[in-house]
Amino acid sequence: MLKALISAFRTPDLRAKLLFTMMIMVIYRLGTFIPTPFVSYENVNQCLQEAGSADLLTMMNMFSGGAMLQLSVFALGIMPYITASIIVQLMKVVIPRFEELSKEGQAGQSKLTEYTRYLTIFLAILQSSVMVSVANGSLFQGCAVDPIPDASPGRYLIAILAMTAGTGLIMWMAELITERGVGNGMSLLIFTGIAASFPNMLVSVQQSDGGWTRVILVLAMFLAITVVVVFVEQSQRRIPVQYAKRVVGRRTYGGTSTYIPLKINMANVIPVIFASSILSLPTMIAQFGNVQSGWALWLQQNFAPQSPAYLVTYFLLIVFFAFFYTSITFNPEDVADNMKRYGGFIPGIRAGQPTADYLRYVINRINWVGAFYLATIALIPQIVFNQMGVQSMAFGGTSIIILVGVGLQTVKDIDAQLQQRHYEGFLR
Numbered sequence: 001m002l003k004a005l006i007s008a009f010r011t012p013d014l015r016a017k018l019l020f021t022m023m024i025m026v027i028y029r030l031g032t033f034i035p036t037p038f039v040s041y042e043n044v045n046q047c048l049q050e051a052g053s054a055d056l057l058t059m060m061n062m063f064s065g066g067a068m069l070q071l072s073v074f075a076l077g078i079m080p081y082i083t084a085s086i087i088v089q090l091m092k093v094v095i096p097r098f099e100e101l102s103k104e105g106q107a108g109q110s111k112l113t114e115y116t117r118y119l120t121i122f123l124a125i126l127q128s129s130v131m132v133s134v135a136n137g138s139l140f141q142g143c144a145v146d147p148i149p150d151a152s153p154g155r156y157l158i159a160i161l162a163m164t165a166g167t168g169l170i171m172w173m174a175e176l177i178t179e180r181g182v183g184n185g186m187s188l189l190i191f192t193g194i195a196a197s198f199p200n201m202l203v204s205v206q207q208s209d210g211g212w213t214r215v216i217l218v219l220a221m222f223l224a225i226t227v228v229v230v231f232v233e234q235s236q237r238r239i240p241v242q243y244a245k246r247v248v249g250r251r252t253y254g255g256t257s258t259y260i261p262l263k264i265n266m267a268n269v270i271p272v273i274f275a276s277s278i279l280s281l282p283t284m285i286a287q288f289g290n291v292q293s294g295w296a297l298w299l300q301q302n303f304a305p306q307s308p309a310y311l312v313t314y315f316l317l318i319v320f321f322a323f324f325y326t327s328i329t330f331n332p333e334d335v336a337d338n339m340k341r342y343g344g345f346i347p348g349i350r351a352g353q354p355t356a357d358y359l360r361y362v363i364n365r366i367n368w369v370g371a372f373y374l375a376t377i378a379l380i381p382q383i384v385f386n387q388m389g390v391q392s393m394a395f396g397g398t399s400i401i402i403l404v405g406v407g408l409q410t411v412k413d414i415d416a417q418l419q420q421r422h423y424e425g426f427l428r
Contacts, residue, residue, distance in 0.1 A: 007418060014182075014417055021181035024173050025192045031074040031169070032196075036162045038148055038155040039071045039135075047143035071135060071147055071159075073166035076127055078189045081171045084119035085186070086270065088112055093328050120171055121164065128163035132156050182417075183410035191406040194399045221384060222400065225377060229404040232373050237262040237366055239359070244343040262363065265370040266330060268405065271321035272378045272398045275314055306386045314382075315375045322371035323364075332359035377401060 009015045035041045092098045098115075101108035133156065136146040148155060170189065177185030206215050238259040336356035338344075345351045349358045378398060 008414060011418075014414075017180065017182045017417075018414075021177050021183065021188065024177050024181065024185075025188065028074070028170065028173060028189055028192055029196060031166065032070065032072050032193075034073050036071050036073055036075065036159045038151075038159055040145075040147060040149050041070075043145040043149065044071055044147045046145055047147060071131070073162050074170060075131065075163050076124055076167045076170075077193060078170055078174060078186055080123040080127060080167050081116075081120045081174060081186060082190075083123055084116045087119060088116045090328060117171065121168060124164040124167035125160065128160045128167075131163070132159045183406070183413050187402075187406040188410065190402055194403055221381065225380065225400050226404055229377065229401055230408065232264055232370075233401075233405055233408060235264040237264070237362065239362065240347055241339065241344050242347055244345070260335070260359075262366055263370075264366055265373060266363070266366070267322045267325040267370065267374070269374075269398060269401045270325050271318045271371070271374055272401065274321045274325075275317035275378075276398065278317060279310060279314055311379060311382065315379060318375040318378060319371040322374055323367050326363065326367055326370075330363060332356040332363065335359060374401075 008018065035044070088098065092102050098112065101111050104111075132148070135148050136151055148159065174185035174189050177183065177188055181188075202215060202218075205218050206212060238261055241258050241260055243256050243258070333356045336352060336359065339346075339355060340351040346355055346358060349355050377400070381400075
């Protein structure tokens with residue numbers, strides 16, 4: 001691996017891509033420490049030490065590398081862009097126009113990208129407005145000072161504009177990495193935010209009861225889960241496909257054999273994020289209201305991460321969203337029609353509707369394995385940390401799946417570019 005890395009840096013164009021990607025990641029990290037106008041950095045740090053926040057905000061703060069609860073210009077991180085991308089992807093099933101654009105090649109994809117950008121800015125305005133409006137109240141429970149001193153409508157407006165501009169800049173940087181760097185820009189920025197929160201989480205674990213013993217246990221669990229994630233993420237169910245020979249003029253086309261690679265975890269980490277977000281909403285609503293009222297206490301007790309009801313509901317939601325998201329992103333009918341159009345067929349299965357039914361049958365069986373894998377990986381760290389009395393979301397299953405998945409994909413991208421230059425790749 002070290003030899004391949006040296007070879008990558010010896011290649012001028014690949015070295016330029018790697019350095020460009022690293023530079024964007026450094027700029028992204030620097031932006032997380034720039035406070036939003038009129039936000040007191042000292043007051044924010046005091047509130048972080050004295051008060052807590054909702055679980056949903058804690059998870060989003062992890063994705064932003066700690067920028068959200070610091071109220072920096074990059075407070076919203078990459079989350080609005082991710083949310084907008086998911087919404088546009090889901091709209092392909094609901095709105096026929098979006099489905100048509102997805103089939104129009106590069107021109108259609110450019111139009112969908114434009115819609116994604118507009119929706120990102122809209123979500124950034126909405127989320128920054130909510131965050132700024134609750135900064136001096138419900139964002140930090142029990143804080144004695146105001147993160148935005150001498151708040152006024154004008155100061156709120158400028159803070160909202162600054163956070164929205166920061167989100168637009170992050171979106172632009174993510175697209176720059178995808179176009180001119182190595183790997184997927186959006187995924188790499190999430191990777192940067194999660195990895196940056198690891199040292200603080202290790203310190204918090206070390207300072208709890210148990211000290212370095214707990215740190216060693218946490219790292220051992222992290223390595224064990226990483227091995228499982230690498231094994232499953234690399235697993236595929238390959239459906240063999242045979243293409244019949246076609247004679248066009250004097251040339252013969254087809255007659256080749258290939259396969260359709262179906263990942264065990266086709267939904268990736270999306271079901272875990274959806275389930276975490278939904279289960280965090282009740283406790284966040286309870287904190288924004290009267291925390292001493294009966295309904296607020298009931299929500300906090302039954303939707304606390306330590307409660308059995310929370311863990312069971314979390315498991316069921318992950319399984320549900322795994323099937324739901326896969327059914328939206330993978331359409332067996334479209335795959336079967338494309339195969340039939342180009343003369344492809346699965347050996348032993350008739351082309352057309354029987355092929356679609358067979359693919360749907362295989363995907364449903366794979367989804368059960370992938371859904372239970374996701375739910376297990378997400379719940380094991382949660383249960384272990386609950387028993388240890390440690391609140392550390394950076395070592396949760398969600399973050400591990402994201403880190404390993406993004407790392408594997410980035411290594412594959414570098415390896416593909418090395419193979420073009422006849423170098424030995426990372427995965428050999």
